Amino acid sequence: MQLPYLANRKSYDDAAELMRRFGANAGYxxxxxxxxxxxVGNHITFCHWRQIERLIVLLTYNQPLGTIH
Structure with a gap:
C-alpha cells in the first residue's frame, strides 16, 4: 500500500474527526x-478527501506498516 501524502496537520485532524463522528463508516x-x-468541479477538495479516505484506512490498522527498523 502506498502511504498517503499529508500536506499539513489538517489532513490528520479531518481524518480523526470523521473517525470520531462516523466510527467504522468514516471511510465511506x-x-x-x-x-x-x-x-461540483472542485478537484482540489476532491483530492483532499480521497487522501483522507486512504489515511483512515491506515489509521485503522493495529499492526505496523512498512519497514520496521
Missing part, C-alpha cells in the same frame, strides 16, 4: 465528500 463519509466535491 470521506469518499462521499470526495464525490460531492467532484460533482
Amino acid at each position: 463519509e470521506a469518499a462521499a465528500r470526495a464525490d460531492q466535491s467532484l460533482d
Whole structure:
C-alpha cells in the first residue's frame, strides 16, 4: 500500500474527526465528500478527501506498516 501524502496537520485532524463522528463508516463519509466535491468541479477538495479516505484506512490498522527498523 502506498502511504498517503499529508500536506499539513489538517489532513490528520479531518481524518480523526470523521473517525470520531462516523466510527467504522468514516471511510465511506470521506469518499462521499470526495464525490460531492467532484460533482461540483472542485478537484482540489476532491483530492483532499480521497487522501483522507486512504489515511483512515491506515489509521485503522493495529499492526505496523512498512519497514520496521
